[in-house]
Amino acid sequence: MVSKKYIIRLCRYRNVLYRLKSMGFMRVVSNNLADATDVTALQVRKDFSLAGITGNKKGGYRVDELIEKLNQILGKNEIQKVILVGVGKIGIALMYYKGFEEEGIKIEAAFDIDPQKYGKQKDIPVLPLERLRDFVKTNNIKTGIITVPDMAAQQVFNLMISSGIKGVLNFAPIKLRSTPDIVINNVNLVMELENLIYFVNTGERNKGEIL
Amino acid sequence: MVSKKYIIRLCRYRNVLYRLKSMGFMRVVSNNLADATDVTALQVRKDFSLAGITGNKKGGYRVDELIEKLNQILGKNEIQKVILVGVGKIGIALMYYKGFEEEGIKIEAAFDIDPQKYGKQKDIPVLPLERLRDFVKTNNIKTGIITVPDMAAQQVFNLMISSGIKGVLNFAPIKLRSTPDIVINNVNLVMELENLIYFVNTGERNKGEIL
DNA sequence: TAGATTGTTAATCGATTAACAATC
DNA sequence: TAGATTGTTAATCGATTAACAATC
Known part of the structure; x- marks a missing residue:
C-alpha cells in the first residue's frame, strides 16, 4: 500500500509536467521538478524509481513518457x-x-x-x-x-x-x-488557520532564539 | 521545534475538551479523547506527557486543567x-x-x-x-x-x-x-479530491486482494 | 486488594536523506 | 574524457507503537 503523501507528490509532478509540456518542454531533469514542487530532486528520483519510471543518465526524463506513466499509475482516463x-x-x-x-x-x-x-x-x-x-x-x-x-x-x-x-x-x-x-x-x-497562527505566533515569540 | 501534526492533535484535543466541558464533564480519560479524535489513547497520553500535562493514575485528566494547559501552549487568549x-x-x-x-x-x-x-x-x-x-x-x-x-x-x-x-x-x-x-x-x-479518487479507485480495483 | 489508568523507556516502522556507484 | 545526471543501497531521522512499570 502506497502512502497518501507519495500519491500527492505524483499528482504534483503530473500537474507540473502538463504545464511544462504546454510550454514546449520535451525533457526534464529531476531538479526542474524539484524547483516547481516542494520536493527535493533526490526525492523526485526516488519516487520515479519506486514508480518504475526510468530516466536517462544524461538527458533526464522524457516529459511525454513521464506523463503517460503517471497517468497509468494515478489512473487518469475517464472523467x-x-x-x-x-x-x-x-x-x-x-x-x-x-x-x-x-x-x-x-x-x-x-x-x-x-x-x-x-x-x-x-x-x-x-x-x-x-x-x-x-x-x-x-x-x-x-x-x-x-x-x-x-x-x-x-x-x-x-x-x-x-x-x-x-x-x-x-x-x-x-x-x-x-x-x-x-x-x-x-x-x-x-x-489549518489555527495551526498557521500558532506557528506565526511562536515564530514571533522565538525570534532569534533556537526553537 | 514541534511538528505540525503534533500541534494539530493538541488543537483537536482542545476542541473536544470544550465540547465535553459544555456537556458537564469534569474529568476525562485518554480513551475518551481517543474516541473523539483520530488518535489512539496511547498517543494522547504521549502527547500530554510531552506537553508537560500530567493526569491522575486513576481518574484520568481534569478537563479544566487540560484546557488551561492547552491554551497556554497553543496561545488562545486574544482574538x-x-x-x-x-x-x-x-x-x-x-x-x-x-x-x-x-x-x-x-x-x-x-x-x-x-x-x-x-x-x-x-x-x-x-x-x-x-x-x-x-x-x-x-x-x-x-x-x-x-x-x-x-x-x-x-x-x-x-x-x-x-x-x-x-x-x-x-x-x-x-x-x-x-x-x-x-x-x-x-x-x-x-x-485532496484527486487523492481521494485515487484511493477509491485502487480500493475498487484491489477488492479482496492484499494491497 | 484488584482493576483501571497513567506515563516512561525501548522497539518498530516508515519515510527521507546521504553516500556513492553507474552511465550517458 | 569530464561533467552531469540517474538510481540504488545504506544511514538517519522522526514519529508511532509496544511493553511494562507505577500508582491511585
Whole structure:
C-alpha cells in the first residue's frame, strides 16, 4: 500500500509536467521538478524509481513518457464523477470552482434539504436529499463531498455510504464514524488557520532564539 | 521545534475538551479523547506527557486543567486577526464561515482588485488591494489568506510579505516562492479530491486482494 | 486488594536523506 | 574524457507503537 503523501507528490509532478509540456518542454531533469514542487530532486528520483519510471543518465526524463506513466499509475482516463451534499456558501464555491473540471473531475449533482436551494447552480442540478440514493446508484458514483453543518455531517455520511459511496471529502470539522473500507479525506479550514497562527505566533515569540 | 501534526492533535484535543466541558464533564480519560479524535489513547497520553500535562493514575485528566494547559501552549487568549485577499466564491465562503469566529479568529478585512467587490460582505469591509499595506501595518496583522486565481497568487503573496505578514493560508494550487521565516499552509482542494479518487479507485480495483 | 489508568523507556516502522556507484 | 545526471543501497531521522512499570 502506497502512502497518501507519495500519491500527492505524483499528482504534483503530473500537474507540473502538463504545464511544462504546454510550454514546449520535451525533457526534464529531476531538479526542474524539484524547483516547481516542494520536493527535493533526490526525492523526485526516488519516487520515479519506486514508480518504475526510468530516466536517462544524461538527458533526464522524457516529459511525454513521464506523463503517460503517471497517468497509468494515478489512473487518469475517464472523467471522475462526484456528488456534493450541502449547498451552502462553501458547497456553492466548490460547484463553481474551475480547478475540478480542469482535472477531469465533474460534480454531477448536489443535494440539500432546503427546497429553496433546488434547481441549478452553474450547470449542476441541486436535488432533494431523498433523491441521493437513487442518483448515486443509477450513476454509479463512488465519491462524495460533504459541506453540511457539523450536526448533519454524520447522518449525510451514513446515507452516502449506504448508497454505495466509497470515498468522502469531508469539510465538517468532526470525526466521521466509519469502516476501514471507506476512504475519508478531511479538510478542516479552521484547523489549518489555527495551526498557521500558532506557528506565526511562536515564530514571533522565538525570534532569534533556537526553537 | 514541534511538528505540525503534533500541534494539530493538541488543537483537536482542545476542541473536544470544550465540547465535553459544555456537556458537564469534569474529568476525562485518554480513551475518551481517543474516541473523539483520530488518535489512539496511547498517543494522547504521549502527547500530554510531552506537553508537560500530567493526569491522575486513576481518574484520568481534569478537563479544566487540560484546557488551561492547552491554551497556554497553543496561545488562545486574544482574538486572532487575519486578512483575506481574493473576494471570489471561495473568499466569500470563508468570510461567512462561522467556524472561525467560534475559534476566536476574525477576518478584519478583505481585499480585491475589482471595484465592484468593494463595500461589505457580512460585516467585513472589502477594500482595494492598494490599501492592504497600510491596513496590515496599522492593524499589526500577521496572518493572511490567499483566495485569488493562480496567476495572481505569487504577486499577492509578495505584497503581503512586504507589508509585514508572517503566515499565509494559500488556496491557490501553486508553490509560492518564499523565505524560511514565513509560514505557509497550503489548501489544495483539487489535490485532496484527486487523492481521494485515487484511493477509491485502487480500493475498487484491489477488492479482496492484499494491497 | 484488584482493576483501571497513567506515563516512561525501548522497539518498530516508515519515510527521507546521504553516500556513492553507474552511465550517458 | 569530464561533467552531469540517474538510481540504488545504506544511514538517519522522526514519529508511532509496544511493553511494562507505577500508582491511585
